[in-house]
Amino acid sequence: MTTFAQKQTPAVRTTPDGARRSPAQKPRRRPKERLAKVVIILLLLTGAAFAAFPILWMASSSFKPNTEIFAYPPQLITSTFSFDAYITILTDPTKVRFFINSYVVSLAVTGLTLLVAILASYAFSRYEFKGKRPINMIIVSIQAVPPITLLIPFFGLMVVLGLYNTYQGLILTYLVFTLPYAIIMMTGYFNTLPKELDEAARMDGAGPLTVLWRILVPISIPGIVSVGVYTFMIAWNEYLFALTLTRTEDMRTVPIGIQLLMGQNSYEWNEMMAMSILGCIPVLILFLFFQRYFIGGMTAGAVKS
Amino acid sequence: MASTNTVVRPVSTKRSTPRWAPTARKLTPYAFLSPTVIVMLVLMLIPVIMVIGYSFMDNVITNKFPVFVGLDNYVEVLSDPVFRTATGNTLFFTLVSVAAHLLLGLGFAMLLNSPLVGNVTKALFRVVYILPWLFTVAIIAVLWRLMLNPNGVINYILISLGLTDKGIEWLSSPDTALLAVTFINIWAGYSFYMVTLLAGLQGVPADLYEAARVDGASAFQRFWNVTLPQLKPIIISMSVLDIIWTSQQFALIWMTTGGGPVNVTEMLSTYTYKLAFSRYEFSVASASAVLILLLTMVLAFFYVRHQKARD
Numbered sequence: 001m002t003t004f005a006q007k008q009t010p011a012v013r014t015t016p017d018g019a020r021r022s023p024a025q026k027p028r029r030r031p032k033e034r035l036a037k038v039v040i041i042l043l044l045l046t047g048a049a050f051a052a053f054p055i056l057w058m059a060s061s062s063f064k065p066n067t068e069i070f071a072y073p074p075q076l077i078t079s080t081f082s083f084d085a086y087i088t089i090l091t092d093p094t095k096v097r098f099f100i101n102s103y104v105v106s107l108a109v110t111g112l113t114l115l116v117a118i119l120a121s122y123a124f125s126r127y128e129f130k131g132k133r134p135i136n137m138i139i140v141s142i143q144a145v146p147p148i149t150l151l152i153p154f155f156g157l158m159v160v161l162g163l164y165n166t167y168q169g170l171i172l173t174y175l176v177f178t179l180p181y182a183i184i185m186m187t188g189y190f191n192t193l194p195k196e197l198d199e200a201a202r203m204d205g206a207g208p209l210t211v212l213w214r215i216l217v218p219i220s221i222p223g224i225v226s227v228g229v230y231t232f233m234i235a236w237n238e239y240l241f242a243l244t245l246t247r248t249e250d251m252r253t254v255p256i257g258i259q260l261l262m263g264q265n266s267y268e269w270n271e272m273m274a275m276s277i278l279g280c281i282p283v284l285i286l287f288l289f290f291q292r293y294f295i296g297g298m299t300a301g302a303v304k305s
Numbered sequence: 306m307a308s309t310n311t312v313v314r315p316v317s318t319k320r321s322t323p324r325w326a327p328t329a330r331k332l333t334p335y336a337f338l339s340p341t342v343i344v345m346l347v348l349m350l351i352p353v354i355m356v357i358g359y360s361f362m363d364n365v366i367t368n369k370f371p372v373f374v375g376l377d378n379y380v381e382v383l384s385d386p387v388f389r390t391a392t393g394n395t396l397f398f399t400l401v402s403v404a405a406h407l408l409l410g411l412g413f414a415m416l417l418n419s420p421l422v423g424n425v426t427k428a429l430f431r432v433v434y435i436l437p438w439l440f441t442v443a444i445i446a447v448l449w450r451l452m453l454n455p456n457g458v459i460n461y462i463l464i465s466l467g468l469t470d471k472g473i474e475w476l477s478s479p480d481t482a483l484l485a486v487t488f489i490n491i492w493a494g495y496s497f498y499m500v501t502l503l504a505g506l507q508g509v510p511a512d513l514y515e516a517a518r519v520d521g522a523s524a525f526q527r528f529w530n531v532t533l534p535q536l537k538p539i540i541i542s543m544s545v546l547d548i549i550w551t552s553q554q555f556a557l558i559w560m561t562t563g564g565g566p567v568n569v570t571e572m573l574s575t576y577t578y579k580l581a582f583s584r585y586e587f588s589v590a591s592a593s594a595v596l597i598l599l600l601t602m603v604l605a606f607f608y609v610r611h612q613k614a615r616d
């Protein structure tokens with residue numbers, strides 16, 4: 001009742017003249033607005049179908065037996081619903097190894113990137129020094145270097161250094177792609193923190209490392225989480241170098257593992273879909289827990305804070 | 306006595322900051338930057354020099370004693386018709402993808418920014434719209450191979466709607482393969498624009514719209530004269546970044562069509578990869594890789610200049 005009454009009051013107020021301001025204007029537009037709302041909801045639903053249907057289909061296919069993948073007519077949920085594809089993947093040591101490899105590499109890359117980037121960003125944010133602008137510009141433009149250009153020399157380099165087909169080789173490679181982005185974003189974050197904070201600590205005789213570690217890092221956790229989540233995702237999803245710089249099955253990561261399933265005798269579509277679902281779970285979990293940070297990471301490149 | 310006093314004085318008065326302190330302070334930022342610089346020197350500068358060196362040599366890596374051949378490899382790449390096809394395909398793939406990303410991203414962002422829809426509904430739809438962006442390219446590739454299979458669900462929908470009478474081989478027919486991979490890439494990448502533009506839209510000052518409304522501007526005029534100019538810097542930097550990234554796309558093409566059928570989806574990246582790792586012509590591949598690098602550097606130059614102009 002109360003809501004109804006509240007909705008009605010502005011409509012009554014419109015009748016006296018002179019009340020042309022926005023609250024009074026709304027009710028007059030009501031039928032038009034309602035139509036607009038219906039159109040917007042319809043468009044939103046169409047968009048949602050476009051975005052989500054393929055993903056629903058992937059999930060649905062992972063629960064089907066392989067013989068029913070192309071059943072006619074297609075069904076989202078079949079009577080033969082089962083977890084068989086997942087069980088096959090999770091009980092196969094070769095495939096489990098893909099996941100272990102992906103976790104090891106991605107976590108190591110995330111840790112190293114954060115460490116190196118925090119140090120560099122501290123210098124960029126808190127110091128004036130010769131060469132600051134050129135170094136900064138080189139870091140920005142390094143983001144654009146095509147992976148394919150680096151692939152051939154990396155292949156040669158990793159063979160020479162004995163890092164071909166090792167975790168270390170992949171981890172070092174990924175650093176090149178995660179560091180520039182991480183430094184730019186971390187510097188941006190540090191710049192938002194007032195300099196008085198560390199100057200006060202300086203007065204008390206704290207060294208630069210202490211200031212960084214005890215003052216800046218603890219209050220930068222949101223920024224660090226954004227960078228970390230984004231870095232993890234880049235490493236988890238990388239394909240080209242994982243394909244080229246590893247050779248044996250026990251060194252392959254999840255994206256390559258999915259492709260390997262495609263090559264084996266006939267296509268095990270249900271297993272491929274199950275592995276895809278398992279492969280995107282870490283990123284999905286990160287996204288659901290850190291949505292705000294995640295979006296911060298996505299927008300950092302183009303929107304100026 | 307007096308002389309010793311004068312010698313001692315500077316030290317005693319400035320005890321808290323030793324004489325080397327200014328130098329140390331000057332070196333501190335370099336110390337913090339050194340891990341980054343070392344990584345970038347070893348893993349960026351040296352490889353780039355290496356690949357440029359390779360491109361002037363006769364078969365490196367496979368040949369133990371390569372000889373200098375000048376521009377031969379460049380001539381070979383540039384006169385290869387497949388290289389030209391790959392350039393054209395990359396251009397089509399990139400421009401269509403970027404334009405569609407921008408349109409879809411802007412459209413969805415405006416829908417999600419509409420004041421007519423409740424906040425919970427918006428948050429829900431936003432999550433759904435971001436979903437495609439969370440999947441790695443390898444997953445996106447197998448997923449769309451399943452969907453676009455001649456017996457797959459997309460063809461089923463098209464047949465049910467009467468748009469075609471038999472299943473189309475989207476990814477293996479020369480007529481449709483390039484369109485199909487471009488479509489997949491559009492699906493995979495618009496979210497990035499949407500999220501960024503949404504943040505940009507929320508940053509447009511409300512009084513600008515209010516002022517336009519007072520002036521009697523229609524919804525379209527408000528969009529054209531207020532929204533677009535406000536978003537322009539974001540749109541430009543995002544589009545340049547997207548052009549750079551999309552033109553380098555490898556995994557999606559490699560896992561859906563592999564560049565085929567008959568080169569219709571061959572991109573500069575897959576072309577270079579095949580030269581190196583299928584034909585083992587590392588020198589020719591290096592020349593192609595250097596050409597790609599040059600193209601990208603031109604784009605990066607515009608990006609950096611645009612970013613600097615915004616600072």
